[in-house]
Amino acid sequence: MKKALKIFAYIVVGLLLLILGVIGFFNGQYNKAAEEMQVRQAALPETPEPFYRFEIRNDSLSELDILPLPKNFQWDKGSLSWNAGFKVSSELPRAEAWVDRLLPGESKANNTDVEIRLKKKEGLGSEAYQLQIRPGGIDISYQSEAGAYYAMVTLYHLKQQFPESINSLSIEDKPDLEVRGLMLDISRDKVPQLHTLKQLVDQLSLLKYNHLQLYVEGFSFGYESFKDLWQDNETPVTPEEIQELDAYCKERFIELVPNQNSLGHMQAWLETEAYAHLAECPDGYELMPMNKVKTTLDPTNPESIALIEKMMDDLLPNFSSGIFNANLDEPFELGHCNSAELAEEVGIGKVYLDQVLKVYELSKSRGKSMWMWGDIIGKHPELLDEMPKDITVLEWGYEQEHPFDANTARIKDQGLEFLVCPGTSSWMTLTGRTDNMLGNIQNAVLSGIKNGAKGMLLTDWGDLGHWQYLPVSFPGFAYAGAISWNSKTSQSLPLERYLNTHLFEDDNQELAGIAMKLGRSYHYEERHLPNMSHNFLAYQFGMVDPVLEQAIYGAMEQKLPELVGDSLFRIFSDRFDNQGSFQVEALNRHLDALEASLNVRSDEINLATNEEMQSSEIRNEMRNGLQMVRLGAEIRNYGQNKDNWNTEQRIEHLSGMQSRLADIKEEHRRLWLLRNKSGGLDRSMKAFEKLEVQLNDLLEAERKGGLSKKMNRLKEKVISGGVHWYLN
Known part of the structure; x- marks a missing residue:
């Protein structure tokens, strides 16, 4: 009996020593990776090479607000007053319905109505049209019914821009692509x-x-x-x-x-009991390290x-x-499991x-x-x-x-x-x-x-x-x-x-400019990621340590050749190599200015019409999207700087993120249901829910202090060090 107890004690001590050894090893791996990361960060330029910028010149010479801009148009002498309504002269049965929908007027057929004359003309092209506006009315030539319709769409835009009258105008137009x-x-x-x-x-x-x-x-x-x-x-x-x-x-x-x-992207089907057996890889395939998927049919x-x-x-x-x-x-698993022998x-x-x-x-x-x-x-x-x-x-x-x-x-x-x-x-x-x-x-x-x-x-x-x-x-x-x-x-x-x-x-001609600038928020990130942004990925990673985050990015880069092929990988690898510092303060100034622009007219908006309600909700969507970017930046900024802050500062940052997340979630759910069905919403919100739990746990640990906080930090370092060691 004593011998058995002695053996058991040796086993327990051995296991404890092994656990302590593993903890020490992974903690050492973490410290080594953190030091290397600090050296790399110190060597980075304040900003990476400027991200690609695309410049658009507004075509002020055309004086038209139409998109697509017509291929050829020429102003002429004289003008046409739109008056009260339109009358249509056409063999096309649907022409009057187009006018009713696109060019609604108050009267139907009287002497003041503008006449729209549509005439078929061979040789123009299937979607081409000619449009002439003269004091005596409007003439449209077309080869196909589609061409006549597109002429009406152009007429709609012209009437929107020139609601009272328009100078005489000739247009010849057709598409570049079928x-x-x-x-x-x-x-x-x-x-x-x-x-x-x-x-x-x-x-x-x-x-x-x-x-x-x-x-x-x-x-x-x-x-x-x-x-x-x-x-x-x-x-x-x-x-x-x-x-x-x-x-x-x-x-x-x-x-x-x-x-x-019809081959890949079949995950939802393969998760069902009825069709799980049709997976190319029934036990999953490691598309990304530590992330097995079943998406491809056998x-x-x-x-x-x-x-x-x-x-x-x-x-x-x-x-x-x-x-x-x-x-x-994207049949990612193809040739790796059930079809491997055939492949x-x-x-x-x-x-x-x-x-x-x-x-x-x-x-x-x-x-x-x-x-x-x-x-x-x-x-x-x-x-x-x-x-x-x-x-x-x-x-x-x-x-x-x-x-x-x-x-x-x-x-x-x-x-x-x-x-x-x-x-x-x-x-x-x-x-x-x-x-x-x-x-x-x-x-x-x-x-x-x-x-x-x-x-x-x-x-x-x-x-x-x-x-x-x-x-x-x-x-x-x-x-x-x-x-x-x-x-x-x-x-x-x-x-x-x-x-x-x-x-x-x-009507204030502001939201498009704000939207385009909001779409440049990624310029403040440390690198231009393909197909995504760092601030979005912050929600997927959650409150992770920077060592773990960098290990994940490194693994993603290693997997890119398999996912996108060699030619695209060469393009994307340049993005990973061109890294600067995360410009969080500049990003916040950028967001502050845009938020002020979104808020400046909030009290002035009169929701008397459907159009005004639509514009108001778009403003709300942009505002909540902005808050999402801001929170994503805060998540990453916290991970990078938490060790430089004291307990009060960490609690302040965590509490601020917790409050912002609650507001984002509530508004996101409301905005989602304005345009979309309810199914899928809870599934989509899971990353928000996971982040909420992480913030609550971190706040609890910070407030308890002492051993609880130290153990929480040690666990974070050991996990990050272990993952870094495994992925490298």
């Missing part, structure tokens, strides 16, 4: 209400967009065959809503195109393509479009192509032309030779340096149609990345036109909870619509004037 589209993410928790989607369609129509997609993964669409998987937890867009929206779009010459992922399992077919049969009948975007992007035999590219061809056949048999993202083709260009030539490739990239020119030239050489797909740079940023957005869209559109693109599809994503508010994307919507029609205006157009009048509906 397809001018937007893809809106409705699958990262935020599912818009139908009135939000209709309002967006109206805004896009005035910008002469002709294509809209709603990005679907998971259960953001109400699949009738899978109700048991979503009806208790989600509030998807319903088939009936899609049908109503489809008709609404057609009235405005916008094609609503079905969109559904293409070798026949049940996978059967699932996609059943999903398509639920989705596609609700759309009148002859196109289907099957996505097929070893034939190559990952061939495994991917087989899935593409299966979905292609399903699309073709249902009368749909298939579109797909081009990222995997970019990594495996040999696949281009074997692709069916009636597949349209979507070349996407969301940084201003993206190689659109080289990539689209390669696709063109293979005889495939393609679209260029830039982004709004709104997601994972809180308030956007204005300059990157403008440069990215300009690069995509000009490269696309140069290499014969079929069109442009602007993307507006919502990764990690879709926290950004819709108006953050308004500048991107307007700019992309403007230059995909008239690319020569890419650096000379009345962008802010148009935004204030038609999207922000701001």
Whole structure:
């Protein structure tokens, strides 16, 4: 018995020594990493090399606030008074309805009404139009009905700018790109209400967009065959809503195109008991260190393509479009688990192509032309030779340096149609990345036109909870619509004037400028991260120690080649290397000035009309977005400086963050429900909830003081040191 107790005592002592040794080792790793980080920080310039800036010159010479700006217009002598109403002379059945909606007047048919005469003219081009305004009335020439409609849209803008009368004017106009589209993410928790989607369609129509997609993964669409998987937890867009929206779009010459992922991004499905067995990696795949995911279907399992077919049969009948975007992007796990043996035999590219061809056949048999993202083709260009030539490739990239020119030239050489797909740079940023957005869209559109693109599809994503508010994307919507029609205006157009009048509906002509400046808040960060901002990631990391934060960033950089390919990695690695100091004080001064601008008219706003209410809530969305940026900066500033503060200072900072977070959460929930459905909101708020718990725990430890605070700090250092050691 004594011998057994002695052995047990030795084991206990040994375990204690081992634990103390591990704690000492990881604490030492932390101290070493912290010292190295301090040396690097001391050597950094006060600011990194200036971030990319995009300059727009307002086109004051044109005197027009229209977007897109017409290709050719000429003022002439004489003028036309709008008078009370309009009468239409046209063979087009819908022309009078356009006038009623776009050019409402008080009278219907009397001698004072302005006559609008529409006449068909061959040879103009499918969406081209000619518009002449003279004292005797308005003449519109068109080849297709769409061209006549776009002439009416231009007339709407002219009447908005010149509400009493207008000088005689001649316009000849046509688009540079055939397809001018937007893809809106409705699958990262935020599912818009139908009135939000209709309002967006109206805004896009005035910008002469002709294509809209709603990005679907998971259960953001109400699949009738899978109700048991979503009806208790989600509030998807319903088939009936899609049908109503489809008709609404057609009235405005916008094609609503079905969109559904068909290989990767299947996480929501693979989390269900019914379909977990279809995962390529049933035990998960370490996409990022210490973060296993299950997002990709096993293409070798026949049940996978059967699932996609059943999903398509639920989705596609609700759309009148002859196109289907099957996505097929980012199958991160492909070739690493269940399909590894096949991939070893034939190559990952061939495994991917087989899935593409299966979905292609399903699309073709249902009368749909298939579109797909081009990222995997970019990594495996040999696949281009074997692709069916009636597949349209979507070349996407969301940084201003993206190689659109080289990539689209390669696709063109293979005889495939393609679209260029830039982004709004709104997601994972809180308030956007204005300059990157403008440069990215300009690069995509000009490269696309140069290499014969079929069109442009602007993307507006919502990764990690879709926290950004819709108006953050308004500048991107307007700019992309403007230059995909008239690319020569890419650096000379009345962008802010148009935004204030038609999207922000701001009579004071202020909100667009504030929004664009808010979208430059990332310029004060230590580096320009691709696809995201540091202040957004602060919420994902929470109240972490800087050593742990830097270890995570280092691991992200190491994973980039696998995620984006070598060519993009070379671009992104320059961003990581160009690091300066976090300019938190300058950022706060920047935010202070913008907040003062947002607040200056709060007492003056009279919410007498729907337009004024809309402008007021946009102002609230911008204000809360600003507070999110401010709190993200405070989180990071606390982590970097807490050891230099005393207890009272730490409590003051933590209490301030706690109060700001509570206000942000309450307002965010209210603003979310104005535009969007409730399903997904609680899931999106989880990072807020996690941060709230962390702040409460830190405050409690600081207030208790003594051993509790010391043990809390030791735990933080050991965890940070351990993760740093593991990742390096």
